[in-house]
Every structure is written in C-alpha cells, then in structure tokens.
Amino acid sequence: MLTTRELQDEILRLKKEKNICILVHAYQSHDIWEVADYVGDSYGLSVEAAKTDADTVIMCGVRFMAETVKMLSPEKKVLLANPIAGCPMADQYSGSDLRELKKDYPGYAVVAYINTTSDTKTEADVCVTSSSALKIVKNMPEQDILFMPDPNLGAWVRDMCPEKNIALIKGGCPTHLRVTKLEAELAKKEHPEALLLVHPECRPEVTALADYAGSTTGIMKYAKESDAKEFIIGTEYSIVQHLQFECPDKTFYALSSDLICQNMKMTTLGDVYRSCLGTGGDEILMSDELIAAARKPIDRMIELGG
Numbered sequence: 001m002l003t004t005r006e007l008q009d010e011i012l013r014l015k016k017e018k019n020i021c022i023l024v025h026a027y028q029s030h031d032i033w034e035v036a037d038y039v040g041d042s043y044g045l046s047v048e049a050a051k052t053d054a055d056t057v058i059m060c061g062v063r064f065m066a067e068t069v070k071m072l073s074p075e076k077k078v079l080l081a082n083p084i085a086g087c088p089m090a091d092q093y094s095g096s097d098l099r100e101l102k103k104d105y106p107g108y109a110v111v112a113y114i115n116t117t118s119d120t121k122t123e124a125d126v127c128v129t130s131s132s133a134l135k136i137v138k139n140m141p142e143q144d145i146l147f148m149p150d151p152n153l154g155a156w157v158r159d160m161c162p163e164k165n166i167a168l169i170k171g172g173c174p175t176h177l178r179v180t181k182l183e184a185e186l187a188k189k190e191h192p193e194a195l196l197l198v199h200p201e202c203r204p205e206v207t208a209l210a211d212y213a214g215s216t217t218g219i220m221k222y223a224k225e226s227d228a229k230e231f232i233i234g235t236e237y238s239i240v241q242h243l244q245f246e247c248p249d250k251t252f253y254a255l256s257s258d259l260i261c262q263n264m265k266m267t268t269l270g271d272v273y274r275s276c277l278g279t280g281g282d283e284i285l286m287s288d289e290l291i292a293a294a295r296k297p298i299d300r301m302i303e304l305g306g
C-alpha cells in the first residue's frame with residue numbers, strides 16, 4: 001500500500017521522466033492539485049494547453065476540457081485521466097441540434113460556452129468561458145447573439161452588456177442549477193458577516209444576491225484579496241476546501257450541500273498515476289477535419305479574450 005504522499009512522489013517522478021504536463025481544473029481534489037503543472041479555470045487551462053511543450057498532456061477535469069487541449073495541441077498525446085468524466089451540460093446540444101437551432105436565429109452570431117462537445121463547436125462562431133464571456137461578447141462586432149447552452153451565464157452577460165441583443169435557450173449546469181434563491185437568503189442570514197461569491201452558472205435570482213460573481217479562479221482570487229474574513233461559496237464544494245489551504249485565517253461556508261459535481265469528482269490520484277504509467281486514462285483522438293472546424297471558435301475566443 002502507498003500513502004497519498006508516496007503516490008504523488010511516483011507521479012512527480014514519472015512526469016519528469018516522460019515529459020508529461022498535468023493540467024488540473026480547479027474543481028479537482030487537493031491531492032491532485034498538488035501534482036499539477038497548472039491549476040485553473042477553463043480559460044486558463046486552454047491558454048496553458050496552447051503553450052505547453054510537453055510530449056503528453058494529462059487533463060484532470062472533464063472530457064470537453066481534454067478535447068480543447070487536443071485541438072490546441074494536436075501533435076501531442078492528450079489523455080483524459082478518468083475516461084467517464086463528462087460534463088452533462090456539454091452533452092445538452094449536439095452539432096446537429098445547434099445546426100437546427102440556428103435556423104430559428106438567422107443572422108445571429110453563435111456564442112458557445114466552452115462546455116460543449118467538439119462536434120457542437122463546429123457550428124459556433126466563438127467560444128467563451130465564464131471568465132472571458134463578458135469581454136468577448138463586448139468585443140464582438142456582431143450585434144445579434146445566440147448564447148448557448150447556459151442561459152444563466154448568458155443572462156449574466158446580457159445584464160452587463162445591454163448594447164447587444166442576446167438570445168438565450170434552455171440548458172445549464174445541473175450542479176449550479178440546484179441552488180435556490182431561498183438557500184442563498186438563508187445562508188446570508190446565517191452568516192451575516194460573510195460575502196457571497198457565486199459562479200454565474202447559478203440561477204440569476206441567486207447571482208443577484210451575490211457580492212461577487214465570476215469563474216472558479218475569479219472566486220478564489222476575490223476571496224484571497226478581500227479584507228473580509230468570512231465567505232459563502234456558491235460554486236462546486238471543492239473550492240471551499242481549496243480556499244481553506246490558501247487562506248487558513250479565513251472561514252468559508254458552502255452555499256449548499258448539493259453543490260457537488262459528480263463528474264468532476266470522478267478523477268482520483270490513482271487515475272493520474274495510471275495515466276502517467278501509460279496503463280490508464282483515455283487518449284483523445286480526433287480527425288484533422290474535426291480539429292480544424294472545432295478549433296476556429298476557440299482560436300477566436302483566444303483572439304478576442306486577449
């Protein structure tokens with residue numbers, strides 16, 4: 001039997017020996033954070049994926065993130081550490097669903113959240129992440145925008161970008177959608193000194209009660225830099241845990257006990273170890289045609305997002 005520390009040391013040794021880069025989404029567990037080359041939100045992961053010079057990239061997160069890495073670094077071997085970790089929101093609309101939907105919005109530019117499959121991205125004009133959505137939509141020359149698939153993130157952008165005509169559709173993150181306005185009101189009542197920090201995937205009536213709304217990285221940065229001592233965290237529960245390590249003198253409360261993404265919780269340190277060994281993970285394989293078509297909105301995201 002190995003301890004967590006011993007398993008981590010083996011991963012670090014293999015990573016160096018085989019020139020592997022481990023990219024970790026902020027919702028992963030802390031034992032995985034500790035072996036990462038980079039930890040961050042979806043936007044930061046895309047930027048890192050484009051610039052790594054490793055031979056192999058292991059993505060600890062969900063499938064659309066590993067696909068994004070492959071599109072940005074097609075010459076590299078890209079592994080999703082846990083083969084069944086997917087994002088239910090990304091599976092809400094296929095490429096053909098979006099093709100049909102576009103018929104109802106002639107002349108609209110399609111803004112697709114990065115939480116979409118590569119097939120869906122082939123029908124989009126630009127991708128956005130939670131941290132880049134507002135800036136990108138503001139920078140787009142187009143006036144009429146179809147924002148998909150998350151209407152909550154879309155409504156948050158629309159509120160701050162009234163100069164654009166933004167159409168929204170049904171969809172969203174099943175994890176963040178579970179949080180209710182009542183839970184937010186009760187949490188604020190229970191912790192009157194705490195600031196409420198939420199992810200814009202939450203319902204608009206929850207985000208409206210927040211002191212800050214932003215991406216996973218944005219929430220962590222805000223909590224670290226704030227003079228406040230208590231925070232209610234309205235995103236995946238892992239962020240509550242990580243913030244305790246980053247700011248041991250501050251107190252963090254979960255907005256809801258339901259804020260757990262089962263898919264983000266799939267990946268274990270053992271998955272990372274086996275991916276490094278070459279006996280685990282799922283290699284992302286995509287045709288050149290698919291990469292060329294699905295990469296266009298991602299390149300535009302990086303171009304408009306700066």
Ligand code: 13P
Pocket residue numbers: 026040041042043087115129130131173201214215216217
């Ligand atoms: P960000 O990492 O961009 O904040 O997105 C959160 C998320 O739900 C990823 O699946």
Ligand code: SF4
Pocket residue numbers: 062086087088089090115173174175176236261262263264
């Ligand atoms: Fe998808 Fe929501 Fe989980 Fe993020 S938190 S991976 S959007 S289901």
